[in-house]
Amino acid sequence: MERDVGNKREMRSFLMPRDPSIDRRFRPRPNKQLRLFDEAIPETSDSSTDCSDTESDYTKNGEEDGSSTDNSELETGPQVFLRLRPVESPSKLYGISDCGNVLITSAAVTENSSNNVNRMEKHYSFTNIFDSLVGQRDVYDKCVGPRISEEECVTIMAYGTSGSGKTYTLLGDNVRAGVIPRALENIFTMYNKQLYTTPKLKLINARMIILEDDATIKEMQIRRQLLALCPDMTAQHQRLQQIIRGDHEFEEKPAEEVSVMIWVSFVEIYNELVYDLLTVPPRQANMCEPRRKNLKIVCNQGQVFIKGLTSIFVKSSDEALKLLRLGQQRLTYASTAVNSNSSRSHCVFTVDVLKYHRSGMTTQNSYKFCDLAGSERVDKTGTIGSRLREAQSINTSLMVLGRCLDAANSLKKKNNTDVIPYRDSKLTMLLQAALLGKERLAMIVTVTPLDKYYEENLNVLSFASIAKNILFKQRLVKQHNTRYSAFVEYSQSAETRDKQYIEELEAQNISLRAENDRLIYDHVLKMQLQEEKLRKELTDTFQETIQSNLKQCEERHEKKIQMLNREFEAKIASLKRKYEEQIEDLNDEIDELKSANSDVEIIDEE
Numbered sequence: 001m002e003r004d005v006g007n008k009r010e011m012r013s014f015l016m017p018r019d020p021s022i023d024r025r026f027r028p029r030p031n032k033q034l035r036l037f038d039e040a041i042p043e044t045s046d047s048s049t050d051c052s053d054t055e056s057d058y059t060k061n062g063e064e065d066g067s068s069t070d071n072s073e074l075e076t077g078p079q080v081f082l083r084l085r086p087v088e089s090p091s092k093l094y095g096i097s098d099c100g101n102v103l104i105t106s107a108a109v110t111e112n113s114s115n116n117v118n119r120m121e122k123h124y125s126f127t128n129i130f131d132s133l134v135g136q137r138d139v140y141d142k143c144v145g146p147r148i149s150e151e152e153c154v155t156i157m158a159y160g161t162s163g164s165g166k167t168y169t170l171l172g173d174n175v176r177a178g179v180i181p182r183a184l185e186n187i188f189t190m191y192n193k194q195l196y197t198t199p200k201l202k203l204i205n206a207r208m209i210i211l212e213d214d215a216t217i218k219e220m221q222i223r224r225q226l227l228a229l230c231p232d233m234t235a236q237h238q239r240l241q242q243i244i245r246g247d248h249e250f251e252e253k254p255a256e257e258v259s260v261m262i263w264v265s266f267v268e269i270y271n272e273l274v275y276d277l278l279t280v281p282p283r284q285a286n287m288c289e290p291r292r293k294n295l296k297i298v299c300n301q302g303q304v305f306i307k308g309l310t311s312i313f314v315k316s317s318d319e320a321l322k323l324l325r326l327g328q329q330r331l332t333y334a335s336t337a338v339n340s341n342s343s344r345s346h347c348v349f350t351v352d353v354l355k356y357h358r359s360g361m362t363t364q365n366s367y368k369f370c371d372l373a374g375s376e377r378v379d380k381t382g383t384i385g386s387r388l389r390e391a392q393s394i395n396t397s398l399m400v401l402g403r404c405l406d407a408a409n410s411l412k413k414k415n416n417t418d419v420i421p422y423r424d425s426k427l428t429m430l431l432q433a434a435l436l437g438k439e440r441l442a443m444i445v446t447v448t449p450l451d452k453y454y455e456e457n458l459n460v461l462s463f464a465s466i467a468k469n470i471l472f473k474q475r476l477v478k479q480h481n482t483r484y485s486a487f488v489e490y491s492q493s494a495e496t497r498d499k500q501y502i503e504e505l506e507a508q509n510i511s512l513r514a515e516n517d518r519l520i521y522d523h524v525l526k527m528q529l530q531e532e533k534l535r536k537e538l539t540d541t542f543q544e545t546i547q548s549n550l551k552q553c554e555e556r557h558e559k560k561i562q563m564l565n566r567e568f569e570a571k572i573a574s575l576k577r578k579y580e581e582q583i584e585d586l587n588d589e590i591d592e593l594k595s596a597n598s599d600v601e602i603i604d605e606e
């Protein structure tokens with residue numbers, strides 16, 4: 001019997017078990033059900049209806065039913081893809097319908113089922129389902145490639161339980177490149193002939209600004225500084241590039257009179273705080289660990305931006321990948337019960353493609369790659385301490401994301417986007433353009449098809465099915481327009497402009513060097529004069545001091561001489577007196593002797 005849905009909406013939870021999200025009246029009804037892995041293939045033996053198990057087969061099937069049947073939805077709502085992670089012994093509780101787009105969860109009663117609702121058979125429809133045999137190439141070709149070729153703004157979001165392969169899908173590993181390296185290669189190949197090699201245009205606070213020469217030089221310096229910090233992975237990137245080029249044939253756009261400048265930024269939302277992952281560390285600090293500063297998300301006249309976020313100008317996919325790896329090193333990872341290297345935060349890597357058209361108009365495409373932290377059952381995994389706090393904040397933001405999608409889903413008939421609670425978490429604030437339908441939203445839902453994750457997977461699938469049902473009424477494609485006539489002459493080719501700019505910079509460099517030499521010469525001269533003046537001042541001061549000391553000495557000596565003179569005079573006077581007395585005594589004696597002598601003579605005569 002059909003269940004009466006009624007008008008009253010239930011309060012949905014995106015982390016705990018809930019009623020099936022798909023309105024059973026409209027759910028797809030496959031002719032037959034296929035078991036995902038194994039022997040449980042239904043009796044009909046028509047191999048053409050089987051789920052593909054090689055990349056090439058898959059592409060063929062996908063082109064036939066997946067993308068082609070979904071074209072109408074491409075115009076209106078998010079695309080939701082399901083990716084099943086390869087596991088050793090996959091659960092038999094999941095099956096894919098023969099049309100390839102519907103996941104059927106078994107009606108089997110599992111010991112994990114906490115309520116009756118989860119014991120029902122459920123059908124979840126997707127834009128495409130990638131089973132465990134589908135490789136990275138096909139995931140890219142279905143989910144992201146077309147968006148980039150069409151030059152649309154798109155948010156690609158990986159959502160799933162912890163350890164289900166979100167990071168693997170977005171980044172991949174050293175051999176199996178994920179969506180981001182492929183997208184970068186695609187973008188740089190596409191605009192190869194239009195790339196402008198100096199940062200003249202920049203998005204500052206969501207506005208396209210033409211940079212002055214000094215600002216351009218500053219941007220180049222920041223870029224150089226940050227790239228110097230990146231681990232050297234050139235050989236690895238070249239290998240990856242070869243693999244990607246072997247997998248895809250990206251088309252180059254003709255060199256129209258458009259100049260393209262590409263910028264990347266990378267943010268992390270950890271415990272509801274927004275951190276810049278591409279900050280340039282101050283020179284004196286430890287170069288590997290810049291201080292983390294919490295940034296603000298600002299919404300101004302419908303434009304969302306992160307105030308003060310570093311955006312780096314990149315000239316090649318290799319540079320962009322290097323910056324991505326640098327940001328990744330700064331991300332918060334931890335070991336959890338289900339993933340030894342689990343992302344403990346949501347992170348968003350943004351590639352902004354800024355274009356300057358000959359008409360003077362500037363346009364912008366943004367590609368946001370969002371790796372959501374895995375939802376987690378904290379009660380089951382026994383998470384404690386800081387891991388618990390992280391898990392709670394991850395779960396809260398994912399819940400808000402679910403509420404936003406739910407609200408967007410219920411807006412099909414109305415057109416009032418105000419009721420979408422995107423302001424309730426940093427993640428939804430940042431992704432509001434996609435959640436409000438202004439930009440394309442592609443969601444890659446990852447699932448680990450194991451019995452033990454059955455309940456968690458049902459929640460993830462319910463979440464995904466809501467997103468799949470959304471119909472946006474907003475106008476798509478974001479374009480910033482600015483008129484600017486003073487930009488470089490557009491009748492010239494990009495190469496000539498670059499050459500001219502380099503020549504200008506070289507001339508500027510020469511004149512700056514000359515100015516520098518002149519300043520050094522002036523400085524040396526000034527120093528010499530100063531030295532001379534100082535020397536003279538010192539000599540004068542010394543001479544004065546010597547003179548005064550000399551004078552003091554002379555005075556002292558004069559006084560001493562006078563004193564000695566006086567002493568000598570006194571001594572001489574006393575000696576004179578003494579000797580005069582002696583002379584007097586001797587004269588008296590002579591007189592006495594004379595008189596005695598005269599007496600003797602008289603006696604003789606007699």
Ligand SMILES: Nc1ncnc2c1ncn2[C@@H]1O[C@H](COP(=O)(O)OP(=O)(O)OP(=O)(O)O)[C@@H](O)[C@H]1O
Nearest residue numbers: 085086162163164165166167168339342343373374
């Ligand atoms: N499709 C796949 N093919 C091969 N390996 C995969 C696939 N999906 C996931 N893996 C492997 O599973 C492990 C966990 O994947 P990953 O780190 O991407 O999970 P996650 O969803 O990002 O987890 P978390 O949310 O905890 O960060 C990795 O070792 C990854 O290589």
